Amino acid sequence: MSQIHTHQHDAIIVGAGGAGLMAALYASKKSNVAVVSKLYPTRSHTGAAQGGISAALGNVEEDNWEWHAFDTVKGSDYLADQDAVDVLCKEAIDAVIELEHMGLPFDRFPNGKISQRRFGGHTNNETKKPVQRACHAADRTGHMILQTLYQQCIKNKVNFFDEYHVVDLIRVGNAVAGVIAVDVATGDFHIFHGKAVMFATGGWGRCWEVTSNAHSLTGDGAAICFRRGVPMEDMEFFQFHPTGIFKLGILITEGVRGEGGILLNGKGERFMEKYAPTIKDLASRDVVSRAIFLELRDGNGINGQNYVHLDVTPKTVNKYFELAGESRRITREDIEQKLPDIADFTRTYLGIDPVEEPMPIQPTAHYAMGGIPTDVDARVLADAQGNIITGLYAAGEVACVSVHGANRLGTNSLVDLVVFGRRAGMHIAENVPHMELLPLPKDAAASVITEFERLRTSKGKHKPYQLRQRMQKTMTDNVGVFRTEESMNAALAELKQLREEYMGNITIDDKGRIFNTDLLEAWELGCLLELAEVTAYAARNRQESRGGHAREDYPNRDDENWLKHSFCQKDDDQFRLDYKPVTILRYQPKERVY
Amino acid sequence: MQVQLRIRRYNPEQSNKPWWGDYTLQNVNRTDTVLDLLHRVKWEIDGTLALRRSCAHGVCGSDAMRINGANVLACKTLVSSFSREGSNQAKIQVEPILGLPVQKDLIVNMEPFFEHYRSVLPYMINNDPAPADGRERLQSPEDRARFDDTTKCILCAACTTSCPSFWANDKYVGPAAIVQAHRFIFDSRDQAPAERLQVVGDTFGVWRCRTAFNCTNACPREIEVTKAIAEVKIALATGEV
Ligand SMILES: Cc1cc2nc3c(=O)[nH]c(=O)nc-3n(C[C@H](O)[C@H](O)[C@H](O)COP(=O)(O)OP(=O)(O)OC[C@H]3O[C@@H](n4cnc5c(N)ncnc54)[C@H](O)[C@@H]3O)c2cc1C
Ligand code: SF4
Numbered sequence: 001m002s003q004i005h006t007h008q009h010d011a012i013i014v015g016a017g018g019a020g021l022m023a024a025l026y027a028s029k030k031s032n033v034a035v036v037s038k039l040y041p042t043r044s045h046t047g048a049a050q051g052g053i054s055a056a057l058g059n060v061e062e063d064n065w066e067w068h069a070f071d072t073v074k075g076s077d078y079l080a081d082q083d084a085v086d087v088l089c090k091e092a093i094d095a096v097i098e099l100e101h102m103g104l105p106f107d108r109f110p111n112g113k114i115s116q117r118r119f120g121g122h123t124n125n126e127t128k129k130p131v132q133r134a135c136h137a138a139d140r141t142g143h144m145i146l147q148t149l150y151q152q153c154i155k156n157k158v159n160f161f162d163e164y165h166v167v168d169l170i171r172v173g174n175a176v177a178g179v180i181a182v183d184v185a186t187g188d189f190h191i192f193h194g195k196a197v198m199f200a201t202g203g204w205g206r207c208w209e210v211t212s213n214a215h216s217l218t219g220d221g222a223a224i225c226f227r228r229g230v231p232m233e234d235m236e237f238f239q240f241h242p243t244g245i246f247k248l249g250i251l252i253t254e255g256v257r258g259e260g261g262i263l264l265n266g267k268g269e270r271f272m273e274k275y276a277p278t279i280k281d282l283a284s285r286d287v288v289s290r291a292i293f294l295e296l297r298d299g300n301g302i303n304g305q306n307y308v309h310l311d312v313t314p315k316t317v318n319k320y321f322e323l324a325g326e327s328r329r330i331t332r333e334d335i336e337q338k339l340p341d342i343a344d345f346t347r348t349y350l351g352i353d354p355v356e357e358p359m360p361i362q363p364t365a366h367y368a369m370g371g372i373p374t375d376v377d378a379r380v381l382a383d384a385q386g387n388i389i390t391g392l393y394a395a396g397e398v399a400c401v402s403v404h405g406a407n408r409l410g411t412n413s414l415v416d417l418v419v420f421g422r423r424a425g426m427h428i429a430e431n432v433p434h435m436e437l438l439p440l441p442k443d444a445a446a447s448v449i450t451e452f453e454r455l456r457t458s459k460g461k462h463k464p465y466q467l468r469q470r471m472q473k474t475m476t477d478n479v480g481v482f483r484t485e486e487s488m489n490a491a492l493a494e495l496k497q498l499r500e501e502y503m504g505n506i507t508i509d510d511k512g513r514i515f516n517t518d519l520l521e522a523w524e525l526g527c528l529l530e531l532a533e534v535t536a537y538a539a540r541n542r543q544e545s546r547g548g549h550a551r552e553d554y555p556n557r558d559d560e561n562w563l564k565h566s567f568c569q570k571d572d573d574q575f576r577l578d579y580k581p582v583t584i585l586r587y588q589p590k591e592r593v594y
Numbered sequence: 595m596q597v598q599l600r601i602r603r604y605n606p607e608q609s610n611k612p613w614w615g616d617y618t619l620q621n622v623n624r625t626d627t628v629l630d631l632l633h634r635v636k637w638e639i640d641g642t643l644a645l646r647r648s649c650a651h652g653v654c655g656s657d658a659m660r661i662n663g664a665n666v667l668a669c670k671t672l673v674s675s676f677s678r679e680g681s682n683q684a685k686i687q688v689e690p691i692l693g694l695p696v697q698k699d700l701i702v703n704m705e706p707f708f709e710h711y712r713s714v715l716p717y718m719i720n721n722d723p724a725p726a727d728g729r730e731r732l733q734s735p736e737d738r739a740r741f742d743d744t745t746k747c748i749l750c751a752a753c754t755t756s757c758p759s760f761w762a763n764d765k766y767v768g769p770a771a772i773v774q775a776h777r778f779i780f781d782s783r784d785q786a787p788a789e790r791l792q793v794v795g796d797t798f799g800v801w802r803c804r805t806a807f808n809c810t811n812a813c814p815r816e817i818e819v820t821k822a823i824a825e826v827k828i829a830l831a832t833g834e835v
């Protein structure tokens with residue numbers, strides 16, 4: 001048995017991406033905080049975000065936060081909670097300014113202000129035309145946010161536990177007492193005992209075959225909470241981004257279309273004109289992904305293959321600008337300057353120069369709209385009635401406030417991280433001084449240690465990667481861009497089978513302690529399987545199509561029956577669903593056309 | 595195609611001697627990355643193989659390794675770069691980066707590297723009150739361009755661990771830390787260039803650089819590392835930023 005070490009802090013923040021670091025900066029101003037992360041903070045996937053972070057700064061044309069709010073609600077297919085959306089869009093302005101003051105190197109307009117670009121679904125509400133709202137640092141905005149926040153954490157001497165893998169939450173009744181982590185370097189278990197715990201562990205795109213998500217995005221935080229009785233909200237809504245590199249899934253930012261790039265099918269048609277006549281290629285992601293999927297199904301892929309083209313070559317783009325009567329033009333230099341990383345990806349992985357040739361793309365599993373339910377202070381809800389779990393917080397992609405509803409607008413996740421990460425940090429700082437440190441339950445780490453020993457010593461037939469591939473295949477085939485009752489039944493049957501094999505017939509090679517990534521990957525697979533099942537279950541239950549959840553057997557949105565959030569819990573191995581009404585303020589649900 | 599993959603292995607739980615693991619992989623595509631191959635070994639052949647990786651597309655900085663003698667990111671290095679067009683064979687040798695203590699297989703202790711990073715005050719220092727209108731500090735596109743290159747750094751350590759001066763003396767702050775110092779020294783909004791110049795002007799600072807250019811060649815983000823170091827040297831020599 002490995003040694004168990006115990007640490008005590010006021011608050012424990014799990015995850016060091018944008019949400020975790022922002023919270024850490026604020027929480028550690030007034031309390032003793034530990035940031036526990038399985039990756040070195042700068043390896044977090046926030047660093048992969050490309051296109052931008054939206055805020056209605058109005059630096060180059062008229063804009064205001066209410067327009068941003070309306071676009072967000074419309075983008076969400078009216079499932080977002082409008083009070084939370086107001087917080088998001090109002091505080092976005094101040095949060096972006098704060099990032100600039102922290103040193104974030106935003107690109108600049110000639111007058112020295114932060115540069116802003118167009119992005120899918122962001123509009124001038126009066127003219128309905130795309131508006132320049134996305135603040136950016138070339139096409140590495142997320143990288144610059146992650147670096148800047150980490151730099152500030154160093155400046156403020158935040159206390160990091162890098163490469164500590166959190167594997168369990170210590171829940172005591174309706175409150176928490178800490179988390180349990182494995183020190184990756186030694187394999188030892190550590191109990192982090194504290195008054196408050198925050199999860200900021202990111203998404204779970206690795207449930208699918210083709211994804212923009214890092215290998216490390218295995219949904220640990222969500223799965224850990226779910227196992228400890230926390231409901232999962234709106235899990236049926238997972239975003240497929242329309243433009244991932246064919247087969248690889250590497251993301252090509254919407255910023256490419258913001259700069260004028262267009263989608264073309266095998267017949268050379270700009271097919272988005274059919275699906276979204278007004279804003280065409282810059283429609284919301286769900287709309288564009290479905291359009292691509294339908295084009296592919298109709299045999300309109302390039303050379304009959306499973307991809308379409310994203311074309312940002314000046315030749316094509318300028319032709320369409322001219323056709324549209326627009327005066328702007330783009331040049332090779334614009335692409336090299338504004339989209340250097342995209343150009344680097346396609347040159348490296350495809351041998352394609354985007355200035356000269358179109359890029360082969362297909363939809364890629366991208367973003368979890370659902371997750372751990374929270375209020376606007378990032379406090380975790382115990383149920384659909386809105387009761388709070390004392391001391392438990394979540395923010396960032398793992399959380400569901402809900403500001404993204406059924407479909408997230410591009411650039412709104414980075415806003416979410418800084419706005420709600422900051423709110424979590426402030427709430428923790430203000431409240432931990434009067435909170436009680438609950439005593440640790442006896443043998444707090446026992447059950448997770450038993451599970452680790454089971455995996456380490458297992459002698460079954462299947463290796464984790466085999467089960468993972470089967471899970472990814474069934475999720476892609478059956479719980480992808482389009483779903484049906486039948487496809488989801490198939491997914492649920494396969495996932496049940498996989499869970500049995502995971503519990504009873506798995507094996508790993510590494511029986512050691514130090515850097516046993518074989519063991520940790522096997523444990524991560526357990527998290528993915530858990531979340532895949534919740535996703536399929538919640539998706540089968542929702543008998544309508546809304547945002548990222550598109551059912552062929554229920555093709556329409558059904559506000560009468562389904563304008564509500566789903567909350568999924570598991571008791572005694574049985575799923576249970578409950579519902580929470582959507583908060584509607586200024587914007588009544590309307591049909592959504594782009 | 596077929597790849598002969600040789601991996602430098604080390605597991606102190608089993609033996610204090612490193613060894614070479616040889617693996618023959620069939621059905622490899624020319625466009626597969628070395629990270630794909632390492633995953634195949636780890637997942638299909640020997641799960642004890644230890645390496646760091648996350649993003650798989652060259653942006654997180656986890657998987658700098660020495661591959662066929664050069665520092666690269668495994669996820670950004672294609673098999674095709676080791677095999678002539680038309681050939682269906684490749685030989686690839688993978689070792690941990692040099693100059694940092696190996697902990698297991700391809701995993702090295704990064705702490706000394708991050709310690710150098712922290713020593714250059716890698717964060718914005720500006721003690722003026724924020725603009726009264728509550729808005730951003732202004733910066734012209736030209737001022738912003740001066741340090742653009744060095745903002746791309748992902749702290750992968752490929753540069754520092756390819757540097758002969760660092761191999762010779764690990765107290766040298768190394769190119770990555772100088773890149774970070776450069777990023778702030780030349781940012782018009784920052785007020786502490788002098789403090790940073792003092793750190794990198796020290797005996798274990800920029801003057802250890804012998805312009806071997808290994809760092810620039812190694813950098814997966816195509817940062818002109820040697821040029822950034824030269825700019826810092828000039829700032830030190832002239833006292834002007
Ligand atoms: C390629 C790509 C491009 C994107 N572009 C944009 C964009 O332009 N604009 C936008 O708004 N959004 C964008 N997004 C979405 C956005 O980047 C992410 O949703 C967001 O960065 C998630 O941040 P986070 O802080 O929640 O989590 P992450 O940054 O994913 O961080 C998760 C953290 O949790 C830690 N962690 C996870 N599990 C554990 C565990 N068990 N124990 C301890 N630590 C753990 C990890 O180490 C890591 O530090 C993009 C996403 C991708 C994939
Ligand atoms: S300068 Fe380049 S090689 Fe060096 S750490 Fe940064 S990204 Fe890596």
Ligand code: FES
Pocket residue numbers: 646647648649650651652653654655656657667668669670
């Ligand atoms: S895995 Fe992220 S840089 Fe290679």
